[in-house]
Amino acid sequence: MTEKFEPVIIGFTCNWCSYRAADMAGTARMKYAPNIRLIRLMCSGRLDPTFVFKAFEGGADAVMISGCHPGDCHYVEQNYKALRRFHLMKRVLTQMGIEPGRLKLVWASAAEGAILTDTINKYVEEVRLLGPLNWPAKKIGTVSTPVMEVAA
Amino acid sequence: MSAKPKFAMYWAASCGGCEIAVLNIHEKILDVDANFDVVFWPVAMDAKYKDVEAMEDGSILLTLWNGGIRNDENEHIAHLLRKKSKILVAFGSCACEGCIPGLANFVPVKELVDTAFTTISTDNPQNLRPQTTYAMPEGEIHIPTLYPQLRTLDQVVDVDYYMPGCPPESHQIGAVIDLVVQVLQGKAQLPPKGAVIGAGNSTVCDECKRKRNVKTIKEFGRIQLTHADPELCLLEQGIPCNGVATRSGCNARCPTAGAQCIGCYGPAEGVIDYGARLISAFASVIDADKPEEIERILDGLVDPAGQFYRFNLAGSLLRAGKSAWKG
Numbered sequence: 409m410t411e412k413f414e415p416v417i418i419g420f421t422c423n424w425c426s427y428r429a430a431d432m433a434g435t436a437r438m439k440y441a442p443n444i445r446l447i448r449l450m451c452s453g454r455l456d457p458t459f460v461f462k463a464f465e466g467g468a469d470a471v472m473i474s475g476c477h478p479g480d481c482h483y484v485e486q487n488y489k490a491l492r493r494f495h496l497m498k499r500v501l502t503q504m505g506i507e508p509g510r511l512k513l514v515w516a517s518a519a520e521g522a523i524l525t526d527t528i529n530k531y532v533e534e535v536r537l538l539g540p541l542n543w544p545a546k547k548i549g550t551v552s553t554p555v556m557e558v559a560a
Numbered sequence: 561m562s563a564k565p566k567f568a569m570y571w572a573a574s575c576g577g578c579e580i581a582v583l584n585i586h587e588k589i590l591d592v593d594a595n596f597d598v599v600f601w602p603v604a605m606d607a608k609y610k611d612v613e614a615m616e617d618g619s620i621l622l623t624l625w626n627g628g629i630r631n632d633e634n635e636h637i638a639h640l641l642r643k644k645s646k647i648l649v650a651f652g653s654c655a656c657e658g659c660i661p662g663l664a665n666f667v668p669v670k671e672l673v674d675t676a677f678t679t680i681s682t683d684n685p686q687n688l689r690p691q692t693t694y695a696m697p698e699g700e701i702h703i704p705t706l707y708p709q710l711r712t713l714d715q716v717v718d719v720d721y722y723m724p725g726c727p728p729e730s731h732q733i734g735a736v737i738d739l740v741v742q743v744l745q746g747k748a749q750l751p752p753k754g755a756v757i758g759a760g761n762s763t764v765c766d767e768c769k770r771k772r773n774v775k776t777i778k779e780f781g782r783i784q785l786t787h788a789d790p791e792l793c794l795l796e797q798g799i800p801c802n803g804v805a806t807r808s809g810c811n812a813r814c815p816t817a818g819a820q821c822i823g824c825y826g827p828a829e830g831v832i833d834y835g836a837r838l839i840s841a842f843a844s845v846i847d848a849d850k851p852e853e854i855e856r857i858l859d860g861l862v863d864p865a866g867q868f869y870r871f872n873l874a875g876s877l878l879r880a881g882k883s884a885w886k887g
Contacts (some may be wrong), residue, residue, distance in 0.1 A: 455835035459875040478849065485849075495854045496864065500839060503666070503865035504878045531803035 415469035415535040417444040419528070422452045422460065424482035426474035430451035435523045441532040443473065450503040451475065455487025457497050464506060470535040474514040485542070487515075509538055565621035565744065565781070567596035568612075569651075571603065571642060571712055572627030572634035573661040578652040579603045579626070585734045595741050596622070600641075612640060620644050622740060624651040624723075628661050628874060629711040633704035643718040643772070647750075650759070653726035653803045655713040657826050657834075658874020660726075663866070665709040665873050712875050717871075721751070723758045726824035727872060730809050732758035736810035760808030764821045768812035769804055772796065776847035782859030784821055794820050794844070800867055805837040823871050833877040835868030 416469060421427040427448045433440060449455060452475025456482045480485040494513045504510050516524040533542055571579065583589060592598070598608045599620060623645040629635050642648055653659035664672050677684050692705045713719055723736065736758045742748035751757060760767070772793045781798045788794060792803040795813055801820035803812065809826045814821050827834040842861070848854045861867055869876050 424633070457839040458739045458833045461836050462831050465877045465879075486850045489844050490850065491849070492846045492854050493839060495851065496839050496858055498863075499858060499861075500835065500864045500868060501878075503863075506878070 412443065413536055413540060415443050415538075415540070416467065416534060417470045417532065418468045418470055419444045419446045419472040419474065420455050421453070422447055422475045422482075423448055423450045423452075425480065425518050426452075426514070426516040427495075429474075429516040429520045429524040432518065434522035436521055438521055438525045440528040441530045441533075444528050446514040451483050452490035453481070453483060453488075455490055455493065457493055458510065460497060464501075464510075464541065469538070470510040470512065470531070470539045472512045472514060472528070472531060473551075474516050477515040477517055480517060483506050484525035506541065507538055509534060510541065517543065538556045547558060564595065564597040566615075566619060568598070568600040568620045568641065568645065569603070570623065570625050570627075571601070571632035572625070572638070572654070572713075574652065575660070575726040576603065576625075578654075580622070581652075581725075582733060582834070585737065588729075588734045588737055588817075590764045591737055591741060595681075595735075601866065609637070609640070612644060613787075615644050618646050620646065622647050622821050623646050623672055625655050626652040626727075628658050629707070629713065629716045630661060630707050631704035635716055638713060638717045644698055647720045648713075648717070649721045649723055650713040650719045651723045651824060652728055653824055654784045654869045655726050656714050656870045656875065659708055659824075659871050662824060662869070662874030664709045664710075666865070669706050669708055677679065691867065711875050712715030717859050720753050722756045724756060724807055724824075724826040725759065725810065728758055729813075732809055735873060756807070759825060762808040764803035764808055764810065764812050764815065764825065766804045767808045767810075768793075768815045768821075770794065770815055774875075775845040777842075777845050777857065777869040778802075779857060782862070783870060787826045788818065790818060795842075800836060800842065800861060802867075803833040804841045805831055805834055812813050826871060826875075834872040835865070835876055838867045838868045841866075 421430060427446070430446055452473060455473055463471050471559050473490060475487040475490050476482065478487060491513065494511065498508045498511055501511060514524070569582065570578070580811035598605060600612050623641050625638070625641065625648060627634065629638060650656045654661055673689060676682070677689055678687065686870060690703060693700055725732065739744050739748055743750055770793045771791050773796060775796050777798050779798050780800055783799050785849060786797070786799065788797050788799060795804065799820050803815060803821035805828055806821055806823045807825040807827050823834065827837065831837045846857050848857055872878065
């Protein structure tokens with residue numbers, strides 16, 4: 409493989425801190441790798457693990473969850489829920505055959521644009537080393553059987 | 561033969577419990593006989609695949625299919641019965657979402673066969689393995705080939721209705737038979753295609769009579785090692801009860817009897833990924849904010865993927881361990 413592998417990372421950001429941090433990075437013209445696609449949620453506590461699994465199922469190589477620092481959540485304590493879900497999700501993903509390094513949790517306040525861009529850039533390189541996830545979305549069944557389409 | 565509508569029931573990768581559940585409807589089975597001509601039901605009567613092949617397409621009114629698609633025979637018959645049936649029902653958890661046979665998707669087929677043919681409980685001194693073809697003096701014989709992983713019925717053919725449960729509760733089967741009979745008599749209408757029949761629209765918690773307060777979990781415990789309060793919500797007591805994400809329809813049998821819900825009725829209405837919903841629910845009520853403390857509490861969940869996907873692995877979004885699909 410001569411071509412450089414470009415991972416696709418889905419990043420879930422919260423409206424009050426980490427999305428603002430990304431926004432600030434943009435305003436200040438700080439650059440971060442285009443491999444990450446940010447999705448804004450109102451809060452990291454809104455992150456249903458289904459979103460993460462759906463991202464993997466849909467071909468993402470990694471998922472980054474980000475929210476306000478512990479104690480700073482706009483909704484008081486919902487980022488702690490995100491933290492607990494993150495720990496439990498990691499365990500389940502490992503059992504399902506997805507390396508724990510493909511899920512990352514980052515705290516970033518609205519002032520931390522530089523920290524966020526730095527974290528994203530480092531994470532893209534980490535995932536690049538892990539390689540493509542190659543999730544078997546359309547590869548099950550034997551050679552002789554017709555390839556199955558995944559239900560949406 | 562009579563002009564009664566035709567009925568078929570088939571089992572693929574399943575345990576046979578669904579068939580017993582059907583017989584468990586007691587005298588209602590006479591309604592089945594009175595209203596249907598049973599043309600194909602390998603457990604109950606002698607019929608050959610070639611008899612089904614000879615039928616006209618769409619000539620069977622109702623086919624209840626239980627079991628997942630584990631091998632090429634299952635798949636062949638799924639396509640055959642789909643072609644011959646007007647209404648194909650994924651009957652029971654295996655057909656709907658993979659169930660216990662689907663847990664084999666955690667491992668490659670080789671490991672599966674090795675476990676079955678070499679572990680300590682097996683007497684196999686010659687270390688034999690099943691061969692899919694074998695040349696006998698009379699000619700070559702075949703047995704079905706295992707697929708790298710088990711699939712649900714709707715991952716293979718078009719399914720009209722889903723009837724969850726491991727097995728479906730007999731009163732629910734009875735209710736569905738009543739409905740079909742009424743439809744035949746023109747007194748009722750069939751639900752829209754793709755509907756879940758013979759089950760509720762809510763969660764097991766909704767039907768559970770246990771008392772509920774605010775849930776905070778300091779420790780997960782296994783039910784066999786704890787003295788659970790018979791009145792109080794099990795999850796509140798740290799026993800991983802899957803009722804929060806599981807479809808209602810069983811009258812909360814297990815929690816009522818003192819055991820945790822293990823999720824055999826599958827995802828509740830609107831739940832896309834059953835395990836993800838449970839992860840969300842369980843993690844939210846853990847009473848800890850420090851990563852180390854969270855990890856310590858999570859250690860109490862011995863097998864999270866098994867806990868969250870016991871019935872749903874084949875039907876889950878992530879579906880299988882990587883190694884499984886590679887065969």
